[in-house]
Amino acid sequence: MILDAGSRFLVARHDLRSVRIAPDSDAPAARPLAEGEARLAVAHFALTANNITYAAFGEAMKYWQFFPCGDAAWGCIPVWGFATVVESRADGVAVGRRVYGYLPMGTHLVVQPARVGAGGFVDAAPHRAELAAVYNQLHFCDADPGYDAAQEGQQAVLRPLFATAFLIDDFLADNAFFGARQVLLSSASSKTAYGTAFCLARRQGGATVLGLTSPGNLDFTASLGCYGRVLRYDALATLDPAVPTVFVDFAGDAALRRRIHTHFDGTLAYSCSVGGTHWDGLGGAGGLPGPRPTLFFAPAQIKKRSGPPPDGWGPGELQRRLADAWTAFMQPVNDPEHPWLRIRAAQGATAVEAAYRALLDGPTDARDGLMLRL
Template sequence: MDHPSFIVQRDNLRETRWVEDEAASAPLAADQVRLRVDGFALTSNNVTYGAFGDTLRYWDFYPCAVEGFGRVPVWGFANVVESGVEGVAVGERFYGYYPMSSHVVMQPAGIDNSGFVDGAPHRRELHPVYNKLTRCSTDPGYRADQEAEMALLRPLYITSFLIDDFLADNGFFGAQQVLIASASSKTAYGTAFCLSRRRGTPGAPTVVGLTSPANRAFTESLGCYDRVLAYDDLATLAAATPTVYVDMSGSAPLRAQVHAHFGDRLAYSCSVGGTHWDELGGGKGLAGPRPVMFFAPAQIKKRLGDWGGAGLGQRIAEAWSAFMKPVGDARTPWLTVARGRGPREVEQAWRELIDGRTDPRRGHLLSL
């Protein structure tokens, strides 16, 4: 296969296929550009995209012609290889939201110094946060030697920043404790890091992580959780403590246990991820509050109104800079990059993530 494209069955993420990437050779219209996808991150966040693909329309960004299958989007870098569009030149490099394919065709709109938005008709109703392509040559946060960290962590950490901001903006719903499931996942420990920066301030909650026994030592080593428990130790937490639950796992059985344990002392139940994608389920009939799906673009919209684009960008940049210090620590880094190329290594990384077998300290940076 000259130009591979990775697709997965929408209702069973373990079923995968490789198909020829039509975007590699399809004729371009006068208002389109073709980009070669150079490298992309693959993390449990992408499993969440698949798990909530129908609910949050992640499947709609890159439609798939194979019935019942979809393209899981990824964050990464691509180079323009063909363009007749003024303001988007061949050879330029862009950071953005791509398919796991060799190429992608886009229809640039709103072109400015920072980049462009994919104005393809099928994307106009989708959230613009995911449609923006950022021009690397003008991005103040771009560093060529940190592309791996940028692809692997920046979109996740922005979500972490926004979860922390949302909870703080709501006074932590009166809770004294934030309980985070799938605590070893990157979005989870990014959230815990943001929360940990509030230690010692009035109203700051304690932060408790729930994780598997295999990942407990790693999660404890991060230092951003006040306490780390294995899933089976949930019952050791004081049930009377007002608690916010931040669910990165999506596990319906675990959610039911958390709600039953805290009952009316559960101040808020925030559904974020789907790392336990094969245990997903609804939120009906639970004790305590009904779970609410966290959608990062909604908090971005609120803060753009409160702070403006420059103010929001400055806050995220400062938080990112602080986060990168422990992430890239020379002695005990939170992240090590595993690079892979070609269909076999992409599929292997996907299966590791689907089965929950990936070392939490490792992040996959892949290319086709």
């Protein structure tokens, strides 16, 4: 019998334009299963600007450690997607079950299921023990009341981004917007940014939400209706510098960050760094006027809200609130006449590389969501 060698898409850690396809280290040809392990076959996964952020912050945020490839110069970018259990030596994880979660850009993943329950399990592989727990959860699709097989694309593309957006909104509100009267979002056409704007816009009496975007994405971003005002990057100077402002940075562009800090010198209440869609413009944050940019780490806010009152809501209430917001968000996303998202599917190493390079180079159509398979 010829065993499947599979494939993985690898990126040079210090040169994101350098990529290669390698045999999958978790494929049947690479290793048999040990007792307590299960093998997943990756069905398809989303690729968004968020994944470029994972690569850009791979060292600092330990994203490269989730799916090690055995070569310190190369890394496998984590993605969100769906897989099927194809082999199992783990109790409670049956062959044929569909799972959703954090996966490698590859064809297979071997997991060590622990805390197996009705809803899913945790991958207890030793190399993941000290990584953020939220990324180690895999969910059984047949136990998820919100799962819809026809909507896998929307879930994989938007659900992890929207969870981050929901938590950013909660973090800002929890801190009374740091006394600011407006929130300024860069890369406003990006899915995490407009998810954040959607959540902020649902608040009664909250801060005004402003979006900065490129000329090509101006009409799309304005059409969403969740921003109080949308501006091109070169219109930043038209904003009143005397208005207390929170800046939420999804672009990661060092030059833009400096312009904003300088423009709102003395009135910038908080500077929140989230993403790196402008990955090739990333730079340090030293010497900026105003508050030092602070990296937003979603798992920290999850941990806080999953705890007991007064600071927490408990895990059940957190999930309920997130589910309510997600349900509301899905209405405009799936609007039959003017959907916010169109799923584009592609398969094969050549297609995956082309999609990855398009995201690196930009701009891509902000309305599109990519679902890929190696």
